Amino acid sequence: MPEVINVMDPVQLQPFSHQVGGSTSVMSFNDTTLCKPLNPREHYFYLNMPKSLKEFTPEYRGLIEVKLKEDSDGYITYMGYPYETSDHKKSPVSSCRSSPESSSSDQDIPVLLRDKKKKESDPDTSASIRLLRSGSVEVSTQTNTMFHAIDPGKSGKTTGVNPWSVKCQKRLISQMKKIDKDSKKCKFILLENVAAKFQNPCVLDMKMGTRQHGDDVSEEKKQRFMKKCQTSTSSIIGSRLCGMQVYQAKTGKYICHNKYYGRTLTLEGFKQTLHQFLHNGYELRTDVIDGIISQLHRLSRILTEQDTFRFYSSSLLLMYEGHYSQNDNEKGQSTSSNGPTKGGNCNCDNNQKGDKPCHRPDNCKIDIRMIDFAHSTHIGIQDDKTVHNGPDSGYLFGLSHLIDLFTEIKQES
Template structure:
């Protein structure tokens, strides 16, 4: 890993950032720092929220792993490279187990290193490597197959375009936050991204945006159920590919369509994974209890990830068996969250986030009926 000089002679380690294959929703592109860590452009509210995550929510959020400076550089042919720059003297860039992130990024990633890359041209077109063995089929795209989730590709185009416009020179520097890659524990992650709550706008939004957000909620299951599908990928064991849908599909769903989509989420191409329902319901009920205990907290426009892996077919392989029947539930996206004393916010709410709790209750009911 090359080192480069920084301000006042400080040495930096440069880490090439790759696109995160499994991003199913969101507005900004997620990059893969290493096999256990992802990063995204720093939003001040989200950064401050991660610094003070309530203790009882930490099991339901991605571990915050600090910040890095990111360098985006265009060459004379218009190709864009993205590098994370870590000060070599930095001591706090560590995960919870004390492992140095810069050192870990140098280690060989047997699962994904060298298998995929994203090249963005100044013209706005995109080149994606074909070396990865992951296949994504989108029901919402003209392109039948991708080697990166098509929504992730869309987010990267948007993010890089925005960053380049903000800095007109050939080199752009910006801050990113480092987060635990919550999908890293899975071999073939099936991911359901759910926009939670009956309200999506933050307290500081303009009247025009507030009206748009409210109309969006009224016309979707956000109003009737307190939750709507924002993105999904489901690994199909029969065809060895992912089926993907995006947020526009989710907005088109009524209550029956929402229930059917959750059914599709648990179907692996062969069967409905009813064996996962008890674990999913338990985690959702645990999260419901924790959110209910949080006075003044509001999680406007945040999402909830429900994830699971394929069932191990080889009972004799210990490592494979450890991967079987894994289910996880995580809260993400806190750019519009608030609570008493947060960033000097003038609006202070009372009680728990009832809209979020209503969405969790609806999810619990749907999965319980499925069981």
């Protein structure tokens, strides 16, 4: 039985260790729930999402109000304040770019539910954030896991958190400091932490589609987005690497790439990066490829049925369990002690076209989710003037090429 968090109970937010991409910082509310600054369009999208899409999106869990606190030594604390509503379908509230008191929808925010078993934060994942005088951000955690960034112009190592998460923290602090100094509060959206089921999550974040700009952007931004697509793999195969981390079982470290690396990739370089995403230092994880292909097929079938939907500038997350014990090395397979997940049998040989959800055993868990809907649109959304016909062909184009590339990697292995 889930427990409703008391509206007055403040929750100290923590940096999300496994954020590999995105322009806004993602924080951990608890072990199974993440939060990020509210975008009204994205909020509306989650509230009115077709049931068929929910299989491939994080579960929506409500909104909170967040306040930033900074002490004399520069240490930053984010405090989240849950609150109730009686109506899940009203208009979205204001984002953190405006004063929370200006919103007329405070009573329309969903109640956050939390499992009693997840009531307390994991002490091994707690972190401190410090804003240095130089303007840089220092994130300290209680884990020794290393993240090794290998990107053009800048490589480095961080302990306990993905380097991209640290970069996003600096942006979020700057954004929140611009808010009214008396309140320093903004609305955050609460979403399922899909990575929570993995002990060592391997994560691939890809911008999907041949077009990235939404109908609501300025001409200047439109041209900028178009240039990024034209000069990257987006225009060739309908997808572009936006971030990645892959666990190296041999060293106990993560190898990381960010969006700037993704923009430099040729088609062959993109394929090599997919291969790297599937390699754990011991072997190529061929056991997860069929499951990935099956889920991509199923997602493609579902999106084909979504008339007028456009998922501009959204991302697709591919995740699998990277945990690998010495016994697994001897057996030539990976294992995990975590619980069940969406999907199933790694091979899914009888379900290659994704006609129904396949079921994988725990030792080769994978998950695929669509995220980031700040520029998505469909008929009836916020009185958008432009209405598109048919499904999102650019997104489907990208899925088709991903299926082909993973199939080639499997055949060549």
